[in-house]
Amino acid sequence: MAVQEIALTTSGAPGNSLVDRLHGLVVTVDHKKLGLMYVGTAVGFLLVAGLLALAIRLQLAVPNNTFLEPDVFNRFFTMHGTSMVFLVGMALVSGFGNYLVPLMIGTRDMAFPRLNAFGYWMYLFGGLLLYFSYLGAPGLAGHGSAPDVGWFAYAPLTGPAFSRGHSTDYWILSLLLTSIGSTVSAINVIATAVSLRCKGMTLMRMPLLVWLMIVVNFMILLALPALSAAQIMLLIDRYLGGHFFDTQAGGSAVIWQHFFWIFGHPEVYILIIPAFACVSEIVPVFSRKPIFGYPVMVGATVMIGLISTSVWAHHMFSVGMTSVGNTFFAISTFMVAVPTGIKIFNWLGTMFGGRIRFDLPMLFCIAFLFQFLIAGLTGMMLGVAPLNWQLTDSYFVVAHFHYTLVGGFLFGMFAGIYYWYPKAVGRLLDRRLGLWHFWLFVIGFHVTFDTMHFPGLLGMPRRIFTYDAGRGWDTLNFVTTIGAVLQAAGILCFVINLVRSAKQGKLAGNDPWDAWTLEWTTSSPPAEYNFATKPEVRSRRPLWDLKHPEDPDWQYE
Amino acid sequence: MLFVLAFAGVIGAGQVNPVLADIDRVTSILRPLSQPAQEIKETSVLVLTICAVIFVVVAGLLVYAIIRFRHRAGDELSEPPQVYGSNQIELAWTVLPILIVFVLMLVTARTIANIQNRKAPPSAVQATVIGHQWWWEIRYPALGIVTANELHLPASDDNKRQPTFLKLQSADVAHSFWVPQLAGKTDLIPNRENLMWIEPTKPGTYPGNCAEYCGTQHARMLIRVVVDQPDEFERWVRQQQQPAAAATNVTENGHVFFANSCVNCHTIKGTSAQGKFGPDLTHLMSRETLAAGAATNTTNNLRLWVRDPQKIKVGCLMPNMQLTDAEVDQVVAYLQTLK
Numbered sequence: 021m022a023v024q025e026i027a028l029t030t031s032g033a034p035g036n037s038l039v040d041r042l043h044g045l046v047v048t049v050d051h052k053k054l055g056l057m058y059v060g061t062a063v064g065f066l067l068v069a070g071l072l073a074l075a076i077r078l079q080l081a082v083p084n085n086t087f088l089e090p091d092v093f094n095r096f097f098t099m100h101g102t103s104m105v106f107l108v109g110m111a112l113v114s115g116f117g118n119y120l121v122p123l124m125i126g127t128r129d130m131a132f133p134r135l136n137a138f139g140y141w142m143y144l145f146g147g148l149l150l151y152f153s154y155l156g157a158p159g160l161a162g163h164g165s166a167p168d169v170g171w172f173a174y175a176p177l178t179g180p181a182f183s184r185g186h187s188t189d190y191w192i193l194s195l196l197l198t199s200i201g202s203t204v205s206a207i208n209v210i211a212t213a214v215s216l217r218c219k220g221m222t223l224m225r226m227p228l229l230v231w232l233m234i235v236v237n238f239m240i241l242l243a244l245p246a247l248s249a250a251q252i253m254l255l256i257d258r259y260l261g262g263h264f265f266d267t268q269a270g271g272s273a274v275i276w277q278h279f280f281w282i283f284g285h286p287e288v289y290i291l292i293i294p295a296f297a298c299v300s301e302i303v304p305v306f307s308r309k310p311i312f313g314y315p316v317m318v319g320a321t322v323m324i325g326l327i328s329t330s331v332w333a334h335h336m337f338s339v340g341m342t343s344v345g346n347t348f349f350a351i352s353t354f355m356v357a358v359p360t361g362i363k364i365f366n367w368l369g370t371m372f373g374g375r376i377r378f379d380l381p382m383l384f385c386i387a388f389l390f391q392f393l394i395a396g397l398t399g400m401m402l403g404v405a406p407l408n409w410q411l412t413d414s415y416f417v418v419a420h421f422h423y424t425l426v427g428g429f430l431f432g433m434f435a436g437i438y439y440w441y442p443k444a445v446g447r448l449l450d451r452r453l454g455l456w457h458f459w460l461f462v463i464g465f466h467v468t469f470d471t472m473h474f475p476g477l478l479g480m481p482r483r484i485f486t487y488d489a490g491r492g493w494d495t496l497n498f499v500t501t502i503g504a505v506l507q508a509a510g511i512l513c514f515v516i517n518l519v520r521s522a523k524q525g526k527l528a529g530n531d532p533w534d535a536w537t538l539e540w541t542t543s544s545p546p547a548e549y550n551f552a553t554k555p556e557v558r559s560r561r562p563l564w565d566l567k568h569p570e571d572p573d574w575q576y577e
Numbered sequence: 578m579l580f581v582l583a584f585a586g587v588i589g590a591g592q593v594n595p596v597l598a599d600i601d602r603v604t605s606i607l608r609p610l611s612q613p614a615q616e617i618k619e620t621s622v623l624v625l626t627i628c629a630v631i632f633v634v635v636a637g638l639l640v641y642a643i644i645r646f647r648h649r650a651g652d653e654l655s656e657p658p659q660v661y662g663s664n665q666i667e668l669a670w671t672v673l674p675i676l677i678v679f680v681l682m683l684v685t686a687r688t689i690a691n692i693q694n695r696k697a698p699p700s701a702v703q704a705t706v707i708g709h710q711w712w713w714e715i716r717y718p719a720l721g722i723v724t725a726n727e728l729h730l731p732a733s734d735d736n737k738r739q740p741t742f743l744k745l746q747s748a749d750v751a752h753s754f755w756v757p758q759l760a761g762k763t764d765l766i767p768n769r770e771n772l773m774w775i776e777p778t779k780p781g782t783y784p785g786n787c788a789e790y791c792g793t794q795h796a797r798m799l800i801r802v803v804v805d806q807p808d809e810f811e812r813w814v815r816q817q818q819q820p821a822a823a824a825t826n827v828t829e830n831g832h833v834f835f836a837n838s839c840v841n842c843h844t845i846k847g848t849s850a851q852g853k854f855g856p857d858l859t860h861l862m863s864r865e866t867l868a869a870g871a872a873t874n875t876t877n878n879l880r881l882w883v884r885d886p887q888k889i890k891v892g893c894l895m896p897n898m899q900l901t902d903a904e905v906d907q908v909v910a911y912l913q914t915l916k
Binding site: 316340343482 | 602603604605606607613614616617620621624625628631632635636638639642643646647648649652656657658659660661662663666667670671674675678681682684685686688689690692693694710745749750751753755757758760761762763764766767768769771772784785786787788789790791792793794795796891892
């Protein structure tokens with residue numbers, strides 16, 4: 021079998037010098053190494069984009085601040101948003117999918133290992149290209165630097181008349197590259213989950229994480245082409261005299277917004293669903309109960325995926341749609357709340373009657389549940405189109421989506437990292453440093469993003485590099501900045517922990533959490549071939565069956 | 578928890594008075610002074626209440642679960658009963674959200690229709706607002722007035738309903754018109770015309786911002802809506818309809834303005850200055866601010882602005898004209914005659 025041959029031929033490489041190990045990373049097609057490279061690179065970009073956010077917050081801490089020039093500020097928020105979505109979020113999705121899906125379905129690698137490596141390198145070089153814009157983008161008369169058009173790059177600000185130099189080109193080309201990476205990675209995860217499951221693992225016996233990864237990757241395949249198409253149209257406008265978005269020649273600025281959000285809204289779910297996936301694996305293990313309502317969870321996720329394709333224009337309520345259009349998109353937005361609510365209730369149902377252990381992964385999951393609940397509720401408020409007219413493009417909306425993406429997505433990812441780090445590295449992350457990380461980050465998060473809702477209610481628009489004193493925004497912005505510093509301190513603890521525990525952490529053993537899915541049957545870190553013999557399962561929790569032969573799951577499913 | 582308390586606090590503050598700063602400049606959407614902001618606020622209170630109730634119930638369940646089902650000493654000896662799910666419970670927590678969502682849908686649809694389907698009565702004031710990088714052009718086609726950055730309109734009262742209907746356009750990139758106490762946002766999009774209306778009842782000055790990122794000086798693209806008593810508004814209209822004060826007899830000072838290509842971008846009604854790229858200056862001195870709210874309209878600021886606009890609003894499209902000190906004084910003296 022092809023999968024086995026690859027595992028055998030690459031395992032022969034000896035040598036432990038730095039050069040050998042770097043060479044090993046460059047040539048590897050092992051899904052585990054690639055998965056970790058995705059996560060590692062994403063954490064790197066998280067630090068860079070996080071520093072940008074910190075600079076933004078320092079600029080906004082007091083009114084009429086001059087810490088950052090307007091253009092520098094505009095570049096920073098563009099690079100922050102673009103990096104966090106495409107270089108951090110998407111990479112974590114790919115990283116978790118790559119590392120976990122083959123292990124959880126009991127196979128030896130992804131369906132297309134070399135395509136997998138190709139995807140990673142497209143992503144990495146796309147990311148580097150984006151940052152190279154600082155050096156490479158200046159054009160005629162020194163115009164241009166890093167992109168400064170915002171992460172959704174509304175036309176016609178991106179047109180040749182308003183964006184001179186090459187900053188917008190770098191934004192387009194680097195994202196086209198990372199999109200290629202995300203697309204091939206999505207194809208790969210779907211193909212793997214569909215065709216390489218071990219014996220006995222029917223679709224309805226897959227761990228929830230694998231189900232959610234399938235849904236997410238279908239969404240990537242559906243959503244990303246809209247962005248890529250729009251970006252190519254924009255390139256045609258910029259270099260081949262096209263007029264798609266050139267309003268001065270009859271083009272449409274609104275059509276860009278439609279293209280962008282047909283991608284952009286599913287993108288939000290593409291990021292949050294992997295966090296759901298981690299939470300759906302972790303909450304049961306630390307509550308010591310199986311996930312409540314597994315088939316309903318699967319169905320709810322598929323529903324979220326389907327509905328998310330028809331809500332995009334709720335980002336455009338202020339663009340001047342008809343009352344019918346506004347009503348349609350308000351209604352479809354509310355409909356997402358139903359399956360999302362079902363998921364929250366099922367996690368609660370899992371915890372009820374359990375014996376909840378408060379290890380670090382579970383702490384992050386509990387914070388996730390609180391924060392995602394609030395993010396969902398403010399999301400519903402934003403779905404009320406008339407209220408959205410007031411709140412969109414204000415700091416309320418900034419607070420809302422950071423609640424989703426930091427309080428939801430990032431907390432879910434942290435939970436996942438604390439949970440699977442021992443599997444990937446063989447050692448547990450230090451609990452004391454982890455607690456520092458958790459508390460600093462939770463407190464910093466709430467100081468920042470709870471506070472941030474209020475300037476929005478008081479009329480503060482987003483993306484302004486400064487503001488005048490006396491409109492009620494001063495104190496609130498100062499407090500927000502304090503929270504950002506606390507979060508940065510938390511992230512510092514996290515990074516120190518990642519590095520230190522790799523050498524000094526407590527040895528994990530195969531199954532440190534007393535968990536139930538297949539990845540915990542193999543060694544930590546797993547051998548290159550994952551499983552010495554291909555496993556066979558009879559239920560959703562093969563390790564439960566093994567540990568409790570008197571009361572196995574397959575009797576009930 | 579913190580969050581809900583704070584939300585309740587803000588609603589309370591919205592009713593009474595924000596404790597935060599100088600009351601007139603706090604543009605809370607929860608302290609509306611006009612339709613449709615008033616109706617939006619009423620909807621938002623209902624929505625906030627629903628959301629707060631959901632939060633209290635679900636967060637309460639979560640806290641209960643954490644405390645009640647926490648791991649206790651001795652628990653490691655056995656596992657809790659393994660429950661896989663329950664169709665009845667799933668059905669319950671599917672139907673309940675559907676009902677809540679249904680209520681929200683109806684409320685939303687009604688509010689949208691109320692606001693968007695309003696037709697202009699014959700008594701309405703009609704104005705056109707055109708977004709520019711980074712200032713607002715304001716036209717009253719029926720009244721023959723062109724001005725910038727300050728939208729004057731009459732207060733409406735029950736005896737004489739006088740809403741203002743705005744046509745929104747853009748000369749370059751996308752902008753958004755947002756004066757929180759009057760109405761929600763509507764975008765100004767090039768090659769497209771949007772409509773919105775407001776009907777303030779209380780005279781005053783209402784600050785607002787451009788709310789769609791539009792380039793370097795997005796932050797310094799402020800709008801002021803000045804609501805006058807109807808008779809004051811009439812006076813303002815008559816005053817603005819006059820040609821420039823010194824139009825027929827341009828002084829020595831004025832010649833500097835006309836000789837230095839200021840006229841290529843600015844209009845002064847009744848003179849040869851007919852530029853369209855920058856704001857109309859015919860009645861510059863009747864405005865409270867310069868450069869779309871970047872500075873107050875004082876002699877000193879006007880001098881700084883004429884000398885080097887980039888010092889006050891870096892990146893703005895008015896270049897430093899390299900005038901000598903004497904020329905600056907003359908231009909400023911001339912501009913100050915444009916009352």
